[in-house]
Amino acid sequence: MKFGVVIFPGSNCDHDAVYALSRNLSQEVVEIWHRSEDLCGVDVVFLPGGFSYGDYLRCGAIARFSPVMRSVKRFAASGRPVMGVCNGFQILLEAGLLPGALMRNRNLRFICKTVRLSVATIDSPFTNRCRPGSVLAAPIAHGEGCYFAGGDLLDRLESEDRVAFRYAGENPNGSARSIAGILNEGRNVLGMMPHPERACDPAMGSTDGLTVFQSLVAAAVPVL
Amino acid sequence: MKAIVRVALKKTVLDPQGRTISAALNSQGYAAVRDVRQGKYFEIDLADGLDRAAAGAQVHKIASDVLANPVIEEFAVEIRD
Numbered sequence: 001m002k003f004g005v006v007i008f009p010g011s012n013c014d015h016d017a018v019y020a021l022s023r024n025l026s027q028e029v030v031e032i033w034h035r036s037e038d039l040c041g042v043d044v045v046f047l048p049g050g051f052s053y054g055d056y057l058r059c060g061a062i063a064r065f066s067p068v069m070r071s072v073k074r075f076a077a078s079g080r081p082v083m084g085v086c087n088g089f090q091i092l093l094e095a096g097l098l099p100g101a102l103m104r105n106r107n108l109r110f111i112c113k114t115v116r117l118s119v120a121t122i123d124s125p126f127t128n129r130c131r132p133g134s135v136l137a138a139p140i141a142h143g144e145g146c147y148f149a150g151g152d153l154l155d156r157l158e159s160e161d162r163v164a165f166r167y168a169g170e171n172p173n174g175s176a177r178s179i180a181g182i183l184n185e186g187r188n189v190l191g192m193m194p195h196p197e198r199a200c201d202p203a204m205g206s207t208d209g210l211t212v213f214q215s216l217v218a219a220a221v222p223v224l
Numbered sequence: 225m226k227a228i229v230r231v232a233l234k235k236t237v238l239d240p241q242g243r244t245i246s247a248a249l250n251s252q253g254y255a256a257v258r259d260v261r262q263g264k265y266f267e268i269d270l271a272d273g274l275d276r277a278a279a280g281a282q283v284h285k286i287a288s289d290v291l292a293n294p295v296i297e298e299f300a301v302e303i304r305d
């Protein structure tokens with residue numbers, strides 16, 4: 001399976017993702033510079049964390065205009081999996097591929113620590129290998145990860161089973177309904193603030209994040 | 225011609241930065257301060273001789289598409305000669 005990791009100016013988790021996907025998951029990975037509209041025939045697009053364009057204007061607000069995003073939108077519209085982590089999640093929201101917004105953490109601090117994540121649905125290509133209700137350990141590292149959406153949208157996300165992950169126990173950043181990750185209507189676009197790619201190698205303290213990527217590999221195998 | 229765009233969080237959205245500033249001002253003895261909303265200010269230099277209404281419409285579109293995130297923010301546009 002071939003993963004494409006998109007690199008924007010200011011991305012800084014791109015190599016974490018490349019390492020996890022190639023070394024820990026043993027899959028093929030290509031790096032895609034944001035100026036390119038060629039997705040190199042990948043099966044999954046991964047938008048990494050970081051500070052694309054220095055977070056100018058709003059996090060992800062400028063990156064959504066990068067040429068690669070035209071291709072990413074077509075790729076997502078065709079039903080293929082797109083995953084954005086941290087700044088990647090912010091970009092997907094700004095690009096309109098996911099609903100809602102991410103705001104400054106409620107306590108105004110940049111929070112960098114390992115959190116517990118409960119898997120809110122296993123009905124997605126990103127979570128099909130998780131046990132229902134299981135809890136994963138993965139790090140967060142962000143200043144603007146407070147998920148915000150109107151009450152109607154929050155109700156809809158829940159009734160359509162589109163909350164992928166919630167913070168278990170403490171809600172670190174004030175996110176509405178403790179939401180840590182959401183899916184689009186087609187369930188093929190995932191945005192999440194925690195970093196599963198930083199929880200894939202035993203040296204990193206947790207390998208729970210691998211389950212997310214193993215789910216993508218499992219989803220790609222046609223069921224006979 | 226110039227356009228001024230002011231962007232701020234909607235009144236219905238909690239502004240933790242504004243609230244912190246407000247609390248800091250109160251602690252400095254500014255008892256009259258009841259609330260602070262923090263926002264962004266943009267000065268956009270436009271070509272001379274533009275039709276005022278057309279310029280306003282264009283800047284309005286720029287503000288709603290790019291400068292503000294309509295999910296959480298509201299904006300005001302002012303055109304100056």
